[in-house]
Amino acid sequence: MPSHTRPLRRLGFLTIGLFDPADPAQGHESTLQLLELGERLGFDSAWVRHRHLQYGISSPIAVLAAATQRTRRIELGTAVIPVGWENPLRLAEDLATTDLLSGGRLNPGVSVGRPGHWEQVSGALYPDTAEAEDFGYQRVSRLLGFLRGEPATDFGGVEGIEVYSDRVQPVSPGLADRVWYGGGSLRSARWAGEQGLSLLTSNVVRAEESEDFAEIQRSQIAAFRAHHPLGARARVSQGLVVIPTDSATPEQRARYEEYVRARTPRTATPQGPARTMFARDLVGPSAAIAEQLSAHAGFREVDEVVFALPFTFGHEDYVQILTDIATHLGPALGWKPADLG
Structure with a gap:
């Protein structure tokens, strides 16, 4: 393990689940096979992205529901569900159902904000209520309330032969405590900490105090923990593209x-009005990647990671990358695979 780096405690991976529109079933099957492979390799967690109106996973909860029946140990997460596309009550039902099917292995990751390409999709997504929709943190607060069992209606009881609950059903105990927030700004990091959530950091941040990606990420992690009830023990997972x-x-x-x-030029300076900063992808032998990570100010603050698979590679490429992460890179960072017994 590189010097001055604490051992990596938890190792996960993230896939976008791209598919050929001419054969989408095969693409989804490939994703499920990668999740199964991750379990066999001893990964602690496997995560899926969302891609609405694209050729990637549009329904991560449905994919993970299928994965619950093909895995038994590995934790399953979403990184992340943009709740602007969702009804929080319905999302709470789907999350709780999938968590129960998994035996309590679901880690929902969420984020806020208007859906992408809002002007083009608002008419289809919210034809009558687009201007009234709230896309701020309150939408996540509603979701958390439903997952925690707060009343969803003032009606409950028996009507004829039907029995109604005033709370979202089913209830999955502990699920609300496993919700993560995908944040890339100081404001979102602070808010996630104040809510007692876990924090997903990625290879995208907002350049607010610096133009050094690693230092920006370190600062956001510090802000999150400073506002979290658990302080330094609050969970943070870093996500970078490593190959x-x-x-x-x-x-x-x-x-x-x-x-x-091809992707490196975008990492040199902040991009666009939001001053978005991208992390440089890391490629090479595991020993070299481990040394680079040990010098990364953000990585030095965490003991769990969710390494992202590149978007456009083939299935066999992903098998090779995941195998090398589990058998070379992870151990080089002090990680030990989960008990496969």
Whole structure:
């Protein structure tokens, strides 16, 4: 393990679940196979992204519900569900149902904000209420309330032969305590801490106090923990794109390196009016990636990670990358695979 780095306690991975529109079933099957592989390799968690109106996972809860029946140990997460696309009550029902099917392994990650391409999708998504919808933190607060069993209606009891509950059903005890917030700004980090949530950091942050990605991330983690009831014990998971090449073929290595080269220019300076900063993707032998991570100010603040798989690679590429992460990179960072017995 690199010097001056505490051992990595939990190791997860994230996939976008891209598919060919001519054969979407195969793409979803590939995603489920990767989640099964992650369990066999000893990963602690597997996470899926969302992609609305794109050729990626549009219904992460449905995919994870299927995964609950094909895995038995690995934790399953969403990174993240933008709740602006969701009705919090209905989302609470789906999350609780899937958590029960998993035996309590679900880690819902959420975020706030208007849906992307709002002007183009608002008419289809909220044809009558677009201007009245609240896309701020209150939407997540409503979701948390429903998951915690707060009343959803003032009606409950028996009507004829039907029995009604005034709270969202089913109830999955402990699920509300496993909700994560995907934040990339100081404001969102502070708010997540104040709500007692866990924090998902990624390879995207807002340049507010610096133009050094690692330092920005470190500052956001500090702000989160400063406002969290658990303080330094509050859970934070870092997500970066890492591509170990220990067992890659020469052709794979060349393709991976070109992928990183093409994406590197955007990491040099803040992008757009929001001053978005992107982390540099890490590619190479696991030992070299481990050394780079040990020098990363954000990584040094965490003991769990969710490494993101690149968007556009093939299934066999993902198998190689996940295998190298579990057998080379993870151990180089002090991680030990989950008990597979």
